[in-house]
Amino acid sequence: xxxxxxxxxxxxxxxxxxxxxxxxxxxxxxxxxxxxxxxxxxxxxxxxxxxxxxxxxxxxxxxxxxxxxxxxxxxxxxxxxxxxxxxxxxxxxxxxxxxxxxxxxxxxxxxxxxxxxxxxxxxxxxxxxxxxxxxxxxxxxxxxxxxxxxxxxxxxxxxxxxxxxxxxxxxxxxxxxxxxxxxxxxxxxxxxxxxxxxxxxxxxxxxxxxxxxxxxxxxxxxxxxxxxxxxxxxxxxxxxxxxxxxxxxxxxxxxxxxxxxxxxxxxxxxxxxxxxxxxxxxxxxxxxxxxxxxxxxxxxxxxxxxxxxxxxxxxxxxxxxxxxxxxxxxxxxxxxxxxxxxxxxxxxxxxxxxxxxxxxxxxxxxxxxxxxxxxxxxxxxxxxxxxxxxxxxxxxxxxxxxxxxxxxxxxxxxxxxxxxxxxxxxxxxxxxxxxxxxxxxxxxxxxxxxxxxxxxxxxxxxxxxxxxxxxxxxxxxxxxxxxxxxxxxxxxxxxxxxxxxxxxxxxxxxxxxxxxxxxxxxxxxxxxxxxxxxxxxxxxxxxxxxxxxxxxxxxxxxxxxxxxxxxxxxxxxxxxxxxxxxxxxxxxxxxxxxxxxxxxxxxxxxxxxxxxxxxxxxxxxxxxxxxxxxxxxxxxxxxxxxxxxxxxxxxxxxxxxxxxxxxxxxxxxxxxxxxxxxxxxxxxxxxxxxxxxxxxxxxxxxxxxxxxxxxxxxxxxxxxxxxxxxxxxxxxxxxxxxxxxxxxxxxxxxxxxxxxxxxxxxxxxxxxxxxxxxxxxxxxxxxxxxxxxxxxxxxxxxxxxxxxxxxxxxxxxxxxxxxxxxxxxxxxxxxxxxxxxxxxxxxxxxxxxxxxxxx
RNA sequence: GCGAGAGUGGCGGAAUUGGCAGACGCACUGGAUUUAGGAUCCAGCGGGCAACCGUGGGGGUUCGACUCCCCCCUCUCGCACCA
Numbered sequence: 001x002x003x004x005x006x007x008x009x010x011x012x013x014x015x016x017x018x019x020x021x022x023x024x025x026x027x028x029x030x031x032x033x034x035x036x037x038x039x040x041x042x043x044x045x046x047x048x049x050x051x052x053x054x055x056x057x058x059x060x061x062x063x064x065x066x067x068x069x070x071x072x073x074x075x076x077x078x079x080x081x082x083x084x085x086x087x088x089x090x091x092x093x094x095x096x097x098x099x100x101x102x103x104x105x106x107x108x109x110x111x112x113x114x115x116x117x118x119x120x121x122x123x124x125x126x127x128x129x130x131x132x133x134x135x136x137x138x139x140x141x142x143x144x145x146x147x148x149x150x151x152x153x154x155x156x157x158x159x160x161x162x163x164x165x166x167x168x169x170x171x172x173x174x175x176x177x178x179x180x181x182x183x184x185x186x187x188x189x190x191x192x193x194x195x196x197x198x199x200x201x202x203x204x205x206x207x208x209x210x211x212x213x214x215x216x217x218x219x220x221x222x223x224x225x226x227x228x229x230x231x232x233x234x235x236x237x238x239x240x241x242x243x244x245x246x247x248x249x250x251x252x253x254x255x256x257x258x259x260x261x262x263x264x265x266x267x268x269x270x271x272x273x274x275x276x277x278x279x280x281x282x283x284x285x286x287x288x289x290x291x292x293x294x295x296x297x298x299x300x301x302x303x304x305x306x307x308x309x310x311x312x313x314x315x316x317x318x319x320x321x322x323x324x325x326x327x328x329x330x331x332x333x334x335x336x337x338x339x340x341x342x343x344x345x346x347x348x349x350x351x352x353x354x355x356x357x358x359x360x361x362x363x364x365x366x367x368x369x370x371x372x373x374x375x376x377x378x379x380x381x382x383x384x385x386x387x388x389x390x391x392x393x394x395x396x397x398x399x400x401x402x403x404x405x406x407x408x409x410x411x412x413x414x415x416x417x418x419x420x421x422x423x424x425x426x427x428x429x430x431x432x433x434x435x436x437x438x439x440x441x442x443x444x445x446x447x448x449x450x451x452x453x454x455x456x457x458x459x460x461x462x463x464x465x466x467x468x469x470x471x472x473x474x475x476x477x478x479x480x481x482x483x484x485x486x487x488x489x490x491x492x493x494x495x496x497x498x499x500x501x502x503x504x505x506x507x508x509x510x511x512x513x514x515x516x517x518x519x520x521x522x523x524x525x526x527x528x529x530x531x532x533x534x535x536x537x538x539x540x541x542x543x544x545x546x547x548x549x550x551x552x553x554x555x556x557x558x559x560x561x562x563x564x565x566x567x568x569x570x571x572x573x574x575x576x577x578x579x580x581x582x583x584x585x586x587x588x589x590x591x592x593x594x595x596x597x598x599x600x601x602x603x604x605x606x607x608x609x610x611x612x613x614x615x616x617x618x619x620x621x622x623x624x625x626x627x628x629x630x631x632x633x634x635x636x637x638x639x640x641x642x643x644x645x646x647x648x649x650x651x652x653x654x655x656x657x658x659x660x661x662x663x664x665x666x667x668x669x670x671x672x673x674x675x676x677x678x679x680x681x682x683x684x685x686x687x688x689x690x691x692x693x694x695x696x697x698x699x700x701x702x703x704x705x706x707x708x709x710x711x712x713x714x715x716x717x718x719x720x721x722x723x724x725x726x727x728x729x730x731x732x733x734x735x736x737x738x739x740x741x742x743x744x745x746x747x748x749x750x751x752x753x754x755x756x757x758x759x760x761x762x763x764x765x766x767x768x769x770x771x772x773x774x775x776x777x778x779x780x781x782x783x784x785x786x787x788x789x790x791x792x793x794x795x796x797x798x799x800x801x802x803x804x805x806x807x808x809x810x811x812x813x814x815x816x817x818x819x820x821x822x823x824x825x826x827x828x829x830x831x832x833x834x835x836x837x838x839x840x841x842x843x844x845x846x847x848x849x850x851x852x853x854x855x
Numbered sequence: 856g857c858g859a860g861a862g863u864g865g866c867g868g869a870a871u872u873g874g875c876a877g878a879c880g881c882a883c884u885g886g887a888u889u890u891a892g893g894a895u896c897c898a899g900c901g902g903g904c905a906a907c908c909g910u911g912g913g914g915g916u917u918c919g920a921c922u923c924c925c926c927c928c929u930c931u932c933g934c935a936c937c938a
Contacts (some may be wrong), residue, residue, distance in 0.1 A: 219859050223933055226858065231937075251938060264938090306936075331936045341938045350936060423937060544933080645880075646867060652931090654867060662880055672895090710871085720869065723879035730879090733896085798875045803919050805875055843918050848874055851918045 006678055006770040010671035012635025016762040020120055028778060029071075029079060029122040033530050036076035040531050041067045042510055042570075044539030044547075047084045048108040048130075052115045054579040054617055055540065057627050058643040058653060062576060062718070063538045064121045065644065068758040069712050071122070072782035078531050080513040081116065081123040083109050085132035086502045090435045094467040101435040102463055105132055115627060119636045120762055127516045131505035136512065137437040138458030139522035140504060143554075145440060145451050146561045152198045155449060158428060162190035168432045168472050189292065194430040195439055195498065199553045203228055203422045205567075206552055215572030217650070220544045227545045229423025234407050235338065236416035238263060238315040240275070241323060247271065247315055250337030250421055253347065254410070255402040258391035259365035260317050260342040261355065264308060264329035267291035269339045272328055277312025284309055284328065291330050306331050306353060317342075318415040319406075320392060329354060337421055345381065346373065352381040365390050366399050427550065429501045434465060434474045436499025444486035444493040453487050459495070473497050506547055507554035510534050510569055523563050537570040538649075544575065574716060577652040579643075581623040583612035591622040594657075614654055625655055637760035638664045644718040644759055666726060667763060670756065673732050674749055674767050680738060681746040682772070689788075694741040697731060701744075701751050702789035704728045708755045709782070718759070725755055746771075754783045798849040799824040801833045809850075817844040824850035 023029065043063040046056055067079040083105075090101035097104075109130060116123075129136055147153040160169045165185040169192065199206075207228045210221045233252035240247060247263065265272055267288045276284035287309040308329035315326055331350060332341055345355035345362040355362055362375035368386040388397045394406060410416030430439065438459040440452035452459055462481045465474040475481055475497040486493040508522075514531040515524035539547075548570070555569040584592045586602035586609050596602065597609045617624050630639045642663040647653040690698045704724050711721035729752065738745050750771055757764040757777050768777040792813050797820060799807040807827040811820050821844050824830060830852070837854040844850050 219933080222859055226934060229934090229937070233938085249938080253938075329936095331938095333937070336937045338938095343938085348938070350938080421937080423934095541932080648868085651861095651868090656867070656881075658881055659867070666880080668895095715871075717869095717871085719867095720871095720879080723869075726879055796875090800874085800919070803917095808875080841918060843874095845874060845919095849919090851874080853918050 006675055008675060010668050010763070012637060012667075012762070013632075015766045016118070016120060016631075016636050019762045019765045020117060022765075022776075023120075023122070024117075024125075026776075027126070028776070029067075029077075029124050030126060031076065031078040031080075031124045033527070034076055036074060038078065038531060039070045039075040039536075040078045040514075040534045041070065041536050042080065042513070042534045042538070044537070044543065045082045045084050045506070045509060046112065047087060047089070048105055048112055049089060050108045050111060052112055052627055054625055054627060054643070054655065056116075057119065057639055058579055058649075059538060059540070059576055060116065060119065060121050061640040061643045062574070062649050062716070063536075064119075064640070064761075065712060065718055065758040066536055066538075066716075067122050068761060069782065071778065072757065072780075074781065077122075078127075078513070079121075079123055080127040080129075080516075081121070081125065082127075082129040082509065082513070082516075083112075083131065084502065084506050084509075085109065085130040086137075086436045086499075086505060088433065088435070091433065091467060094435075100463065101467065102132070105130075105435075118631055119627075119640065122761070127513055129509065129512060129516045131437075131502075131509065132435070132461075134458045134460055135517075135519070136509075137461075137505070139512070140437055140500070140508070141440040141452070141457050141459060142454060143508070143522055143558070143561070143563075144500075145454060145457075147197065147557060148441075148451050150561075152201065152557060153195060153429075154198065155193055155195055157191050158194050158196075159189045160192050160194070160428075162188045162192070164188060169430075192430075194428045195441075196426040196428050197553070197557075199427045199550075200422060200424055202553055202556050203230070203424050204420075205556060206424075206549065209552070209568055213568065213570075213573075216570075217573060217575055220541070220548065220573065220575060223544045224549055227424060227549065231421050231423075233419060233421060234410060234416050235419045236318065236342065236410060238318060238324075238342065240326070241314040241316060243313075245271065245274075247326070247340050248338045249340045249342045250419065251342055252421075253344065253403070254406045254416075255388065255394075255399040256344040256347045256365055257317070257319055257342065257406055258388075258394070259344040259346050259363045260324060261322070261345060261363055262324050262343045262351075262360050263315055263326045264332050264341050264343050264351075264354070265311075265326065266332040266334040266339040267328050267330065268334035269328075269332075272311075275311040275313040275326055280310060280312035284311055287328055287330075291328075306350065306357075308354060308358065310358070318410075318413070325360065327354075327358070335425060336423065346375060346378065347381050347383055349381045349383065352378075363390055427501075427553075429504055430498040431501055432473045432497075433499050434461075434467060436502060437461070437504065438475070439496045439498050439500060441496040442484055442486060442493045443496065444489060444491055446491050447486055447488045449496075450486060450488050450493070456487070461499075473499075475499075503546060503550050507550045508558065510537075510551070511555075511558065511564060521563075523558070525563070528564050532564060532566045533569055533571045536572045536574065538574045538576060541575040541577070548573070574649060576649045577647065578616045579653050579655055580614045581617050581625065581655040583615055583621050583623045584609045585612055586610070591620070593622045594625065596622075616652075617655065630660070634660060634664045635667075635762070637763050638667060641667065641722065641760055645722045646719070648719055649716050666729070667760060669729055669733075670752065671763070671767070673729060673752070674770055677738065677742075677745055677749060678770065681742045681749065684742040684746050686747040686750070687741075687743040688786075690741065690744050693735065693737050694744040697735050697741075697744050697748055698789050699792070700728060700731050701748050702785040704755065705751060705783050705785040706790070709785070712758065721755075722759060725752065728752055728755075751783055753777070754780060795847055797824065797847075799827055799830050800849060800851045801830060801854060803851070806830050806833045813847070817846065820844055820846075821850060824852065 041063055043059050067077050071077045085105050090105050093099055093104045094101045144153055162169060163185055207230055210224055231252050233250060234254040235248050235250050237246040237248055272288055308327040311326045313326045314323045317324055343351040345351040346364045347366055364373045364375055365388060366386040367373055367389050368382055368384055373382055385399050388394050388402050394402050407418045438461055440459045442450045442452060444450050462478055465478055467474055482495055484493050484495050511523055511528050515527035518524040551569050555566060558564045584597050586592050586607050588605045588607055589602055592602060592609055600609055602609050615621055642660045646659055707724040708721040711717040732748050753764050753767045765777050794810050795813045797809050797811055798805055807829040809823045809827050811823055821842050834854055839852060839854045841853040
């Protein structure tokens with residue numbers, strides 16, 4: 001091997017630029033379908049806010065280690081990047097700075113692409129997509145049309161947060177203290193016609209399949225299961241006295257049915273107003289108006305008082321004929337169950353308090369074991385198990401059995417049925433926003449809502465709009481967009497002006513990456529079948545429910561539309577922790593940026609800066625580090641290395657400048673290790689065995705290969721992988737026989753460089769050339785370890801006496817248990833501790849320790 | 856309130872199956888080198904003079920527990936009148 005020229009000093013800047021250009025020119029990371037085993041690695045794509053932050057650096061560094069590792073192992077890796085490009089911030093920027101949302105977004109994408117490229121991630125940039133591009137959203141519109149055809153997309157009326165000043169719907173997070181975040185006007189609950197996706201049709205499958213997602217973190221699955229919120233129970237019809245009307249209630253406790261002494265309805269219940277008797281009418285109407293005016297935030301706050309109103313009407317408990325009063329109650333929700341509840345004060349705490357407040361009688365129907373409940377002396381409801389009493393033919397049954405028996409009886413009598421209820425609601429996707437995918441629907445005065453014909457897609461989002469920030473969506477004022485003739489009857493009609501929730505775009509982008517330029521449909525079946533599912537998905541825990549649930553739902557819908565074959569989109573999921581940093585503040589100037597603090601003083605006024613707690617990096621708290629500055633000072637490799645070394649990926653990462661310096665120092669150490677030995681190892685071959693100290697070095701080299709391989713593969717413990725490579729570097733520095741064994745030195749150095757490639761690829765490519773190789777380190781593949789090199793001929797065995805370490809012995813690795821035991825009992829210090837005692841028991845754990853019990 | 860996760864040196868973190876607690880890094884200390892500082896290299900670094908004590912606290916199982924079981928405390932996250 002020839003000796004290449006090598007700089008003495010590590011210069012990240014020049015190396016990184018050089019290799020990034022090379023990778024781009026050679027299309028090193030282009031994914032093509034071929035015979036190799038595929039591996040689809042995906043990180044959650046970013047919203048193009050303008051600049052990348054440390055969370056991105058961490059997310060994509062983690063992903064890049066896995067992508068490069070799998071590629072080195074010979075997998076055909078798909079590793080794409082793109083932009084979640086629709087959304088409100090673009091409109092807000094337009095309002096504030098007068099820039100068009102499109103211009104703002106595309107400029108941001110250009111900035112962020114450049115920043116990401118400076119990190120040297122191994123993306124196939126030929127597959128880049130942006131969701132605001134018509135070639136993307138046109139296919140989303142088509143999927144919507146198919147869903148509309150199948151009844152999976154439908155329109156219904158629902159209550160939303162509405163700002164009367166801005167004339168628009170507000171998301172929950174845009175409501176601050178019941179007021180609009182922008183203009184401060186009090187938010188109203190407004191009933192609006194909205195488009196919904198029928199995710200509830202898939203509730204059961206979405207729940208069941210969580211048990212198949214063995215590669216997902218358990219907390220995420222739990223959150224999804226809780227969100228879906230399946231509960232089993234009964235629907236029971238209660239006839240209303242002096243009326244043909246029946247009220248259907250949902251209960252999970254049919255075993256308490258005989259104890260129902262009143263009924264409560266949601267204020268929004270369609271029968272609420274009609275049930276009011278003449279003398280209760282005024283009070284009932286006032287109550288309904290009051291409850292409706294309360295927004296959801298107020299209704300769920302701590303100081304919310306449970307209250308209700310008697311309607312004046314009664315219903316009949318179908319099993320015992322008891323006449324029970326019907327109330328309206330503000331804690332009964334219209335959108336769960338049937339909006340009507342049979343109330344059992346003795347066995348439900350809310351009903352208990354309600355009954356006390358309004359003087360409603362209580363009947364005990366479940367007696368717990370070893371206790372006798374008396375309604376008169378009870379201070380709270382009994383919600384545990386027990387035996388049925390006061391329940392006619394069901395007396396004496398335990399309540400779990402009674403649930404089934406009573407349910408069966410109700411079905412037999414035709415007054416009720418077993419049902420399953422879900423907390424999950426259909427997904428409202430309409431947004432009265434401009435910067436989003438237009439919903440491809442036309443409203444005809446004759447035909448009602450009509451789908452835009454497929455051949456007329458895409459419904460393009462017009463670019464020539466005025467964004468004033470007042471008076472709702474600009475689309476509603478755009479005559480050329482608005483006016484259209486009905487595709488069915490040709491009459492003058494009007495386009496839908498709402499756009500999709502941006503979660504719709506992120507629900508199928510992972511599939512589009514497999515065929516981003518396909519122009520015959522949303523997805524090229526051959527490509528999706530080849531690449532899906534995503535083998536490893538990586539992103540923040542904040543998407544545990546919404547995005548991940550919607551993407552799972554969409555995958556099932558696309559399957560049922562014949563677009564994909566998979567049931568689930570993401571085989572394995574890694575949720576990475578947040579990037580945190582210490583906060584600092586000045587009594588005078590509030591939060592301070594790190595560079596505003598010098599020697600513990602505020603640079604603005606000289607006051608002593610106060611160090612606050614560690615919190616998620618955020619602009620508002622000013623505890624941020626700019627990736628560009630980090631790259632400028634240390635290089636991308638150092639930035640990558642630190643974000644991988646400081647903590648395991650799923651935990652929060654505490655950013656710390658000194659830790660970054662430590663990583664930079666380590667890379668310099670690696671560089672110098674190669675530089676200092678280059679002449680020595682020039683032209684030397686790597687041996688397949690060694691003796692003495694050289695053998696120890698060789699053993700450590702191969703042990704490190706094993707450790708790093710196993711730490712990356714599946715375990716994602718990059719911090720420990722890096723730590724073991726640091727140990728190898730320490731061993732290389734400490735290897736005194738470097739002149740006698742240059743071949744072992746070469747093996748150690750080459751292995752070091754190859755093992756670090758997924759973490760710090762620029763430096764490793766450069767060092768690989770310095771070591772005399774051509775063709776790029778990608779071609780070298782991932783090193784494998786030699787089992788023979790791992791074998792030790794001597795082992796250190798720990799000797800415990802009564803559970804405490806009392807000595808260590810060195811024995812031959814193949815020594816049998818008796819020999820080891822004998823040696824242990826003869827060890828000097830052990831003998832001292834055994835003096836005057838009798839050995840009762842000896843446990844020998846081969847290759848590890850000997851435990852002696854003595855008394 | 857319900858559900859989930861976590862608690863280890865001055866700090867970030869190791870310990871993969873119940874087997875030497877504290878790998879690796881940071882900070883700190885000492886030494887070498889240097890006119891000096893920085894950089895670098897080498898060494899030390901849980902507490903205690905010691906016997907010993909140490910993984911949030913208390914109990915248990917075991918020859919042996921950071922690891923398994925029971926009770927308690929603290930923190931983080933998610934859901935929250937879900938009938």
